[in-house]
Amino acid sequence: MMRTLTLMAVGLLLALPLTIQASDLLPKVPLPAGKDKCVEPTDVMRREHMHFILHQRDETMHKGIRTTKHSLKECINCHNAPREDGKVAHIESKDHFCNSCHSYAAVTIDCFQCHADKPENTNYRHSLVENTLPHHPEMSGSALTKDTLNVLATKGDAK
Amino acid sequence: MKQLPTDPSRRNFLGKTAAAGLLIAPGVLLHQVAQARPADEAASSKVRWGMLVDTNTCSKGCDACVTACQTENGWGGEHSNEVKSSPEQQSQWIRKVTLRDKQNGHEQSLPLMCQHCETPPCVDVCPTGASMKRADGIVLVDKHICIGCRYCMMACPYKARSFVHEELHDQKPYAPRGKGTVESCTMCVHRVDKDGTPACVEACNKAGHQAMWFGDLNNPNSDISKRLKEYGGNQIRADLGLNTGVRYQGL
């Protein structure tokens, strides 16, 4: 894991000088409409994203901390939101922001052996309003919680 | 509108942090039940989540809990993403079991899943620490460090764990699962963390059986504790002394 991450960092750094000649081949990390920056500055993200994700992974997994700033799920929600035609990129495709960079830098990742490579709700459009963090698709219109509430309410379980 | 049907106990425990939560994430909490544990706060051992199954009301033909779990967590069912595995190899996080008493022939059915033991054998045996128990009593597999040795499956007295035998696609974002790792019921930890109820419990109630209950076992005022106090509840394989978080009535 650490090795992969180091390789990842080295790969990205090596990739930088090439950017001048071949800008077409460059990896693309699309931002959603209405957003002009990620949760961290680009150069920080480029070097550190794996550490952010790794840290958050342990926090969420072991402690149940579910802040969204550095969560992989949020990366996906933002950067791999469905396009205008409603299609979403899969991890195998170069259009997927993770793969576009990682195949460029020749660094393999195994995140998506388990993790979903697209947002859950593919109708999901990213909020156009700035500063509405966290932007959880399942939170704002939460079907589950509403269900829970309804069921429990009609059952008279409420005290 | 009726009063919010949250366990009063949970409100007490979480009440003190709700104000802070409002400051951190106003956008969310406007839509959300205000008692949820804030996203940046770790699960606490003051709480012990548990479930109670009433085998008397659990209906024999019904598998609403199983279907709900499948939809929620993206395993099995009609659209199973395990297409190559044999039925014996496909994952099952929760299953329905029908029993017959050998003496009097009494038949009953119950859902069986990870029992979220207080002293889980899977956690004891796991060589890497991938099998783990959260502070609030939920037993999980950290698939990032699971090496797929399956020792935990050997050790589980309930056969509650499954191994993923093939490459998967289209997982649910909040229920990651993949080839070569072990998985089991998470007590819908992603929902519980947002003050929700496990999908199976919800589905059972929705189907009108009211055979499953979810709540904080540590709090004497929670519905589940009160019910347990009044009617009692057995552990499966109580002889092992695992102090399971899932209890059964009428067993």
Place this chain on the structure above:
Amino acid sequence: MKKKITYTEIEGRSLGYYALLVVLGALVLLGAGAALYMEHNGHYVTGMSNQIVWGMPHVFAVFLIVAASGALNVASISSVFAKTAYKPMAPLSALLAISLLLGGLVILVLDLGHPDRLIVAMTFYNFKSIFAWNMILYNGFFVIVGVYLWFMLDRTMANYSKYAGFAAFFWRLTLTTGTGSIFGFIVARQGFDSAIMAPMFVVMSFAYGLAIFLLVLMATYSWRGAELGDGTVRRLKNLLGVFIAGAMYFVVVFHLTNLYMTKHHGVEAFTLRDGGIYTQLFWYGEILVGGVLPLILLYLPVTGKSRIAISFASILVILGGLAQMYVTIVGGQAYPLEMFPGKEIIASSFFDAGVKSYTPTLAEALLGIGGFAMALIMIPLALRILRFIPVSMADAEIDPHYREAK
């Protein structure tokens, strides 16, 4: 006065030598291919399932690991119990111990759901886990036996070899106890839950390890065309007989104690009477092939002196050992978990009722055999490079108390 023993490497130029390497190498390659195939596709290409979680690879792996510690016996007898007659064979015994353990571990690792995460297994330790302890035991075994070998082979260090021998002896007893405990600790399964599991594994390891050692020793000397004294063979085969009898004794005790405890009646009836393939493997494989027949072959005056018969008996012990592992590991899982005392499960979508079936596929069998072959191929390779064996094992050369047979 003690004679000085000269050690040698083997020539390793004969056609037979290369043929041996080719055969074993091919098996290793097949095993590697099988592992890649399993790793690439996932475990659905095996017969293992969520019902039978550990299968053929584990049968071979556990057998080899157990045998590894037993193979060290000869060395231990020479160093710990100061029996000079065993001393010339000590390096070969240590070498075999290392190679068998390596073969077993390779199988275990390649069967993991994530062999690529081996580094995780090495860096994240759960110290409560007997499995994690075993990883430490295995690594320590390599180091200690390695050092022991070095002290034995390096004249300047020879004085210390005795201490290294002691260390190796205790380490390997712990190691086998640990391996046995992997199963003994599984309280959930009626077939495993027994304190006798660990000592039983220790005694079985003596028999398996010595059987393999005897075969390797006899093969090495007959292929080299060098002399291997009758005294040595007789001593080893008698020892093997004792170990087999000891293992049989533990098997009997194991089943008797289980029969004594009412809660284990079900699983005993399963193994001893109603278990189908497992019952057959128990009686014909474990008891007949692995115990009774080799004992007869080793002790009957007609066959007891024939090296062919002794080799045959050793092979039988190995086969019986594999059968024993199969009955223990797979049979222990095939027997349904007893979750609801007094009740029977009449329906379940997850195969809770009735005996679970397991049909190993070619891939997993090849993985197991490949690991075995890998353990064996290391012997001829190592023998060619380093001086592990005495030039001659003639009785007069190695045994100070040797007298011509009456």
